Amino acid sequence: MKKITLLLSFLVVGLTQAQDTCATALPITAGTHVVTAVNGTDLPPAYCADNGSLGANGKAEWYTYTPTQNYTVTITSDIAANTPRVDTRLHVYTGSCGAMVCFDGDDDSGQNYSSVATFNVTAGTTYTIVWDNRWTSNGFTFQLIENAVVVQPTAPITYNAQTVSTINNQYNICVVDMNNDGLDDIVGISTGTMKVHYQTATPGTFNIVSYPFSNVNFYPSWSLAAGDYNKDGYNDIVLGAGQGLSILRSGNNGTQYTGITPGEYIFCQRTNFADLNKDGNLDIFSCHDINENVYYLNDGAGNLTYFQANVTPGAMAISNGGGNYATLFTDFDNDGDSDVFISKCSGPPCQLIRYDGGTTYTNVSAATGVNVTPIQTWSSGIADFDNDGDMDVIITASAGSHRFFRNNFETTGALSAFTNITTGSGWDTNTSTNIDNIAYDFDNDGKVDVLGGGNKIMFNQGNNTFQGVTYTGIGVGAVGDLNNDGFLDIQNGSTIRYAVPNGNNWLKVRLNGVQSNSNGIGARIEIYGAFGKQIRDVRSGEGFRYMSSINAHFGIGTNTAITQVIIRWPSGIVDTINNPNINQLLTVTEGSSLNNPSFDSSTVSVFPIPTRNLLTIKTQEGFTAVQAEVYDLNGRLVLSSKIENESISLQSLENGNYLLMVMDANGAKFTQKIVKN
Numbered sequence: 001m002k003k004i005t006l007l008l009s010f011l012v013v014g015l016t017q018a019q020d021t022c023a024t025a026l027p028i029t030a031g032t033h034v035v036t037a038v039n040g041t042d043l044p045p046a047y048c049a050d051n052g053s054l055g056a057n058g059k060a061e062w063y064t065y066t067p068t069q070n071y072t073v074t075i076t077s078d079i080a081a082n083t084p085r086v087d088t089r090l091h092v093y094t095g096s097c098g099a100m101v102c103f104d105g106d107d108d109s110g111q112n113y114s115s116v117a118t119f120n121v122t123a124g125t126t127y128t129i130v131w132d133n134r135w136t137s138n139g140f141t142f143q144l145i146e147n148a149v150v151v152q153p154t155a156p157i158t159y160n161a162q163t164v165s166t167i168n169n170q171y172n173i174c175v176v177d178m179n180n181d182g183l184d185d186i187v188g189i190s191t192g193t194m195k196v197h198y199q200t201a202t203p204g205t206f207n208i209v210s211y212p213f214s215n216v217n218f219y220p221s222w223s224l225a226a227g228d229y230n231k232d233g234y235n236d237i238v239l240g241a242g243q244g245l246s247i248l249r250s251g252n253n254g255t256q257y258t259g260i261t262p263g264e265y266i267f268c269q270r271t272n273f274a275d276l277n278k279d280g281n282l283d284i285f286s287c288h289d290i291n292e293n294v295y296y297l298n299d300g301a302g303n304l305t306y307f308q309a310n311v312t313p314g315a316m317a318i319s320n321g322g323g324n325y326a327t328l329f330t331d332f333d334n335d336g337d338s339d340v341f342i343s344k345c346s347g348p349p350c351q352l353i354r355y356d357g358g359t360t361y362t363n364v365s366a367a368t369g370v371n372v373t374p375i376q377t378w379s380s381g382i383a384d385f386d387n388d389g390d391m392d393v394i395i396t397a398s399a400g401s402h403r404f405f406r407n408n409f410e411t412t413g414a415l416s417a418f419t420n421i422t423t424g425s426g427w428d429t430n431t432s433t434n435i436d437n438i439a440y441d442f443d444n445d446g447k448v449d450v451l452g453g454g455n456k457i458m459f460n461q462g463n464n465t466f467q468g469v470t471y472t473g474i475g476v477g478a479v480g481d482l483n484n485d486g487f488l489d490i491q492n493g494s495t496i497r498y499a500v501p502n503g504n505n506w507l508k509v510r511l512n513g514v515q516s517n518s519n520g521i522g523a524r525i526e527i528y529g530a531f532g533k534q535i536r537d538v539r540s541g542e543g544f545r546y547m548s549s550i551n552a553h554f555g556i557g558t559n560t561a562i563t564q565v566i567i568r569w570p571s572g573i574v575d576t577i578n579n580p581n582i583n584q585l586l587t588v589t590e591g592s593s594l595n596n597p598s599f600d601s602s603t604v605s606v607f608p609i610p611t612r613n614l615l616t617i618k619t620q621e622g623f624t625a626v627q628a629e630v631y632d633l634n635g636r637l638v639l640s641s642k643i644e645n646e647s648i649s650l651q652s653l654e655n656g657n658y659l660l661m662v663m664d665a666n667g668a669k670f671t672q673k674i675v676k677n
Contacts, residue, residue, distance in 0.1 A: 022097035025062035025128060030146040032081065035061050038133040046493065047132075048091040048105030059137065063129040067121045071146040074118045075129060078110025078399075081141040085112035088142075089135060092117060093128040100128060101163070102493060103473050104455065107134075108378075109398055109433050115142075116399075118432060118454050120149060120470055155469045156443040156459055157487070159497040166208055167494040169195050171219060174547040175480035175491055176226040179254055180233050182510050182585050184480030184549045186491060189220060189239065194248060194257060203483035204498070215259035216246040218268075224547045227273030227540045228518045229282040230302040235519075235550075238284055240268030245286055249302070264306050266294050270326040270379070272541035274338060275517050275570055276316060277359055282517045282540075285318070287327055287342070293319035316359045323348040326379040326544045330391050330537045331524055332368075332407060333415035336568055336657065336673075338522045338537070341370075341393060343380045343544075349373045350380065350395055354415060369405070369417045376400050379544035381439035383448040384535050386464050391537070393418065394427060396437035396452050402427040406464065426466035432456050436476040438543040440488055444504035444555025446531050451476055451490070479542075480549035481508065486583055488553060505582050507562060509552040511538060514590040515571040515671065522570040525552045529562045556582065572659045572673025574631065591671060604662055610675035616647050617662055624664050630674075631659040650676050 019026045020040035040060045067073070077088045089107045093100035106117040113135065121127060131142070169188025178185045178196050186197035186206070192213060197206035218241035226235045234254030239246045245268050247260040267289035276283045281298040288294055292311055295318065296304035306312070309319035318340055326343040333339065337355040344350050349371035354364045365371040370393060381394040390409040396402050404427045405418035422428050432454025442449045447460035455474045458466040477492030486506040487499035507527065511520025523538045536552040556562065565577040567588055575593040580586050604625065605618040619625045628648045630639035638658070641648045655677050662670045 019061045019063065022062055022100075022128065025064045028063050028065055028129075028144060030144050032079075032141060032143050033063070034139065034141050035131060036139045038131055038137045038139075044091050044130045044132055045093075045100050046091075046102055047089075047134075048093070048102035048493075058132055058134065060130050060132040064126050065121075065129055065144060066126045067123055067146070069123045070149045071121050072118065072149050073121050074116065074145040074147070075142060076110060076114070076116040076145070077140055077142045078114040078116050079141065079143050081143075082114065085110060085114040086138065086140040087113040087135040088115045088140060089132050090115040090117055090142075091130040091132065092119070093130065094125065095128075102495070103127065104475070108435055109453065111399060116433070120455070120472065153467055153469055155471070156445065157502055158500045159471065159474070159490070160500060161473070162204075162496050162498060163494055164197070164206075164496060165494060166195075166206075167197065167491070167496075169193070171221075171224065172491070172493055173220060173478055173545060174224050174226060174237070175478035175482065175549055176235055176547055177510075177550065178235055182551070182587060183484055184482055184551065186478075186482070187224075187226070187237065187547075189224070189237075191219070192216070194237070199482060199484065203485065211255075211257050213248055213257045213259040215261055216248070217261040218244050218246040222268050223271045223541070223545050225271040225273050225284075225541045226547050226550070227282045227521055229273060229284065229298055231281070231518050233518060238271045238273065238286075240266075240271040240286055242267055244268065245271060245284070247284070247304075262296065262304065262306060264294065267291070269324060270343075270541055270544055272327055272329060272539075273519075273521055274329040274540065275522050276318070278337065278357075278522075278570055280513075280515055280517060280571065282519070282521060285327060285329075287324035288319075288322065289324065290322045292322070293324050293327075293342075314359075317361045317363070318353060320351055320353075320363055320365075321348055325377070328380065328382045328542070329522065329539055330382050331522075332391050333409055334390060334524075336524070336570070336572060338570075341380060341382055343377045343395070345376055345378050345398065347374075349375065350377065352393075364415060367417065368415065369420070370395070372403055372420075374400070375403065378435035379437050381437050381450040381452075383439040385439075385448055385460060387447065387532055387534055389533055389535060391535075394437075394439070394450060396450065397433050398435045399433055402430060404464070421464050425464055426458065426461075426468070430454075430456075430458060430466070430468055432468070434476065436544040436546070438476055438479060438546070438548070440479055440548075441553065441555040442488055442499065443502060444487060444506045445557045446534060446555050446559070451479075476543060476546065478546040478548050481551070481553070484585075488549075503558070505556045505559060507554045507556065507565075507580065507582055508585045509536075509554070509565065509567070510550075510585055510587045511552075511567065511569075512587065512589040513569065513571075515573065516569045516590055519550050520567070520569065520590070521550070524568040526564075526566040526568070527554050527556075527562050528564040528566075529556060529559055531556055531559045551585070571671070572657065573671055574659060604670045604672070606660060606662075606672050606674065610677045611650060612677065613649060613651050614647050615650055615660070615674065617643055618646055619662075619664075623668065623670070625662045625670075626665050627663045629661040629663070631661065632656070650674075 174187035183199040234250040237248040269287035434453025437452035
């Protein structure tokens with residue numbers, strides 16, 4: 001009896017130790033498995049899940065799984081055996097110890113931040129499964145489920161994955177143009193250092209430069225945003241963390257960066273740059289997880305003032321309660337202003353907040369019907385999915401069920417109730433969930449798709465239907481055109497998935513704001529052709545975590561011409577470009593199609609706005625206004641008048657928004673948005 005007891009003890013000890021290192025990882029098959037504690041001695045080589053870093057003292061438990069045939073596999077700790085659920089983090093690798101590559105992973109997709117990862121596996125391939133102690137060292141139970149592989153539809157776009165070993169910062173979550181040449185670059189952040197992979201003229205190659213910085217207390221464990229808030233022509237960076245945010249401000253023509261930490265406590269989730277009060281200056285916005293949202297208002301000289309919605313006196317009401325996880329600034333009512341959609345997690349319904357001018361925001365969540373419960377989401381896909389000229393919403397679930405809402409503005413002429421068109425759309429049968437979901441036209445067919453969970457892109461089929469295509473190892477990351485071929489690539493960690501061109505045609509649009517912010521963030525871009533109409537809103541911050549290209553990207557399928565591009569700037573200026581070449585980067589400077597040189601806004605004073613009839617135009621010395629032209633927001637000239645006694649009459653115009661152009665005797669021009677009521 002004593003010998004049997006000793007033998008059993010040896011087996012138990014051996015089993016525990018076999019999970020503690022990569023070399024002695026425990027082979028498992030489908031079924032339920034118990035992790036007694038997360039205390040292994042080997043640290044995973046890289047984190048493959050969505051949040052945070054491994055940490056210097058990380059520990060892990062190791063398993064291997066070798067399927068006997070091709071399966072769709074789910075690994076989950078979101079099971080009844082864990083009641084209550086345990087906050088876990090999961091990584092899945094291929095390759096051998098010392099040369100492993102991230103294949104999949106998950107942090108918080110299940111209840112109470114448990115983990116759920118679903119992916120396709122190949123018979124005979126060994127997958128290493130690692131649970132780390134980022135959130136807990138306690139024991140738990142997980143399940144490995146094998147399901148028959150569903151026959152895949154033909155992929156409309158394929159990818160070549162390339163590992164770039166120099167993309168090795170702690171946070172590699174940003175693709176954006178950093179040197180103002182129109183090409184997307186890769187930004188990595190580590191303690192005290194920002195490394196930029198500048199895209200070169202040779203496709204797929206980069207010039208790497210590192211920039212030291214100080215005075216940064218918070219790093220982007222939750223999100224990162226980019227935008228030129230100090231108007232020097234180079235993008236600044238905002239870093240969102242669980243205690244607050246820090247800023248990297250560009251200087252010296254984008255060759256140095258100054259760290260700024262304002263110091264207010266914020267449980268940051270999604271961060272954004274947006275012109276919140278339409279004064280032409282980018283402000284900094286942050287979702288607050290446990291309180292009202294916050295923002296830093298830019299005075300035009302780069303000085304920032306902190307506000308918390310519904311808390312700070314005079315603050316704009318861009319919030320209603322906590323649980324705020326992701327914001328998308330987009331124009332839902334086609335009035336030239338950016339409204340706000342807020343994805344909420346863990347109970348509160350999502351919110352749509354309409355911008356009504358000045359500092360006024362109005363919660364229209366109930367009126368539009370997007371405040372559905374119960375739903376758990378960390379981000380949402382927002383785009384004109386049906387190409388009817390207004391922005392629709394797919395509330396993409398981080399757990400539970402997705403919802404697809406069609407905006408009816410194009411038919412009703414008002415921001416009213418959206419229609420829930422989930423049933424039959426493909427989103428009703430898509431069981432893959434994720435905390436991060438982003439909407440882009442990945443295959444350049446002219447219809448916006450969604451990349452989310454399950455290693456899957458939901459491709460837009462038209463008629464408000466989507467079909468999922470699964471790719472090996474693909475996941476949400478920073479998106480941009482990283483080899484300048486007109487197709488969107490995906491960067492996740494040190495892996496770049498380059499899209500393989502499929503023959504579809506395209507157009508990229510890059511904006512240079514003058515009266516508006518220099519990135520043109522908040523602008524609406526429309527393109528027209530035999531394909532109909534497409535729209536994009538320029539935004540800083542898509543999905544939940546990543547920062548992607550600010551260039552607007554359009555696919556036009558097999559069409560060979562675009563008849564017109566219209567840019568509606570936040571300032572009210574409308575630029576129209578007729579018959580642009582396709583398959584190019586189109587750079588548009590605000591007012592350039594109106595032959596409108598820039599004038600300091602202090603040169604001309606226009607009042608009252610709004611006005612009932614008479615508009616007064618006063619000028620500074622050196623600028624004598626002699627002629628005025630008024631354009632509607634479609635760029636059509638509706639009034640031309642001499643300026644007499646420093647005024648013009650708008651009596652002949654209907655009530656509405658217009659663009660005023662004031663000219664002096666030498667042909668110099670000044671423009672401003674005006675309102676008649």
